[in-house]
Amino acid sequence: MPEFLTLLPPAEALKKLLDHLQAGPVPEQVETERALGRVLVSPVTAPHPLPEFPRTTVDGYAVRAADTFGASESLPVYLALIGEVAMGSAAEVALSAGECMLIHTGGMLPKGCDAVVMLEYTQQARPEEIEILRAVAVGENVIKVGEDVEDRQEVIPAGTRLRPAEIGGLMALGFTSVSVARKPEVGILSSGDEVIPPGEKPAPGQVRDINAYTLSTAVEDAGAEPVFYGIIPDTYQEMYAAAERARAKCDLVVVTAGSSASTRDLTSQILDQLGEPGVLVHGVNTRPGKPTILAVCDGVPMVGLPGNPVSALVNTRLFVVPVIKTLLGELTTRPRPMVFAKLSVNLPSQAGREDWVPVALNFVGDGYVAEPIFGKSNLIFTLSRADGLLKIPADATGLSAGELVEVFLM
């Protein structure tokens, strides 16, 4: 098995692939209200401060703070009530010394006023006079112009995946459309003479295609557009032709090879001949996923995944998703969803190899317990019973029962 002579650690293998990528995000303009989960291509800069006018954070009376100094319940200050600030408009008059105006949370401060006294600390003395029972400092209960965002401030960096908070922020600044990375097209090829479409009834020896669908949905979830090229017969001509069509059209191509050594060799041969520089990595020091192939063919990244459904899905996370993130120009600084859990059993592992073990998580007492789900990597339901993947680092020879471990949620 010459292909496995040099098994690279997964991080190093991925770096080798990413180092060969030249393509970056391609911008497209979309409506902000449809942009959830999309990745920003250029930083957003505030076209004006936020808020644009000083606002009150409470219901109360707009005042000049200096007028309230010394006010207390036993010695109130009396201010002349000159009106009310209507919501959504500027006060018609400015405030002079000794005056106040009724104002509601979110309302715009009248000119001449520099603080707001909460309703609770006031009393209506007479129709046009208010008793102030507590002093306020300048700026108290007020949001200043630019306190949320200053004029010209960069508010969202390029590469941010937009969450509800960013959608709201864009709207607050009047950006009803936004420039995001076009979704990369990811070509998916299934192979294996034993593989049939899920809608058909398998004859003896046949199995339904799983990988095309787990990969498509995982790719979709990562923010790309899956394009399925069908189940390709295990011949050089047909595989080459399908891979070439996918390479010509897509931003990334994923081939799930048949499981046997001969079909894996076929994939490797094709990815090596389809364009320059060809195969970069053949064999990764990880379990599952040792036979993974990483290639770049005339600028297009290509990934050959093992046919076993568990290997295919785990290695999609390790190699396909990071390539998609790179094509999207996505910042990788946001934390990945994970939990700490206590391992329920001893887990042996081979030193030098990075292992990924599907685990179920159960909340027991005050924390999670991670229960490994044992099963050959051919068994798809191993993964559907799992909540996450536990990583056994390459430098460990195993993990002990009771040890606190990191589990990446699936």
Add this chain to the structure above:
Amino acid sequence: MPEFLTLLPPAEALKKLLDHLQAGPVPEQVETERALGRVLVSPVTAPHPLPEFPRTTVDGYAVRAADTFGASESLPVYLALIGEVAMGSAAEVALSAGECMLIHTGGMLPKGCDAVVMLEYTQQARPEEIEILRAVAVGENVIKVGEDVEDRQEVIPAGTRLRPAEIGGLMALGFTSVSVARKPEVGILSSGDEVIPPGEKPAPGQVRDINAYTLSTAVEDAGAEPVFYGIIPDTYQEMYAAAERARAKCDLVVVTAGSSASTRDLTSQILDQLGEPGVLVHGVNTRPGKPTILAVCDGVPMVGLPGNPVSALVNTRLFVVPVIKTLLGELTTRPRPMVFAKLSVNLPSQAGREDWVPVALNFVGDGYVAEPIFGKSNLIFTLSRADGLLKIPADATGLSAGELVEVFLM
């Protein structure tokens, strides 16, 4: 402020609302390949075992294990090679004692065979004879019928949100369509006389609508369908009419009240008069979000959220998302994405009140550091700078710098 006389803890407030819900998930049939993120309404039971036939996990020779007993490199066993199992079909002949067949990973075991010897432990002696250099046990390198899933086994419980692994599992069993919960329709009403659509230019005193969009996207993310009823003027008649239209059509209605006490009172009054039993909770012991209103009107849950964008979004997570999960019939046993982080500063808090503090997470050394983002809850960019929300439990009077805290990712 009579509404705040009894502030319920958030968990208790939510329970009160959920206890009044009668509606459960409404099934609809969708194509499995479009079902990512949807919630299963009934359990999936395997219509047949998986695999349906015994398969080899390696490339090698199908044998009778008994024939190999005692085989070693120095004393090989010789077996007659009677053919090759083609991928995707059953072997044409059965295996007799002293015979073997070439077989490829994933291939179907011929009749009469009960183990597979890996290619590495064999040698071709003559064209029709194989040297076996190592003994195998019965079942070695074989996946048995039903080893992944047994016939009639329940494989995915009702209430599961479908991930790529479940999509693959459904396909493996031939389920190309699946019964999932219809997406609940969530009516969203914005109010506030100062609020204008994001596409317009604010006059002095006006602000663009944020909450409609943060809520819509958060609701969409939770698996529901947002329906926007517009920005409603702050009058009883118009608010009542809009809330009534939404209640008649939607499965859940969310009103973001104006920020002032009077408009909050208006929301509460309307939610109380729109149907039975009306307002259940007015005021929750949490910050931000104290003025949150929870109601059920003739069977439809209604949530009144504070107008401040941070309060609105945090309380959407606390109250709106759990109602959506209930309407979807979603199991709540999957772990929520969170990380442990070291708190960077002391955080005071009021005992008895549950606080949610937006934090940025930075990976420093071997773990995350949580840096609170201070800012009034009127400031939307407070949240867009945050990676997650830190919970200060009601029984704490604060958290100390250096303490390990749980941060729920946003």
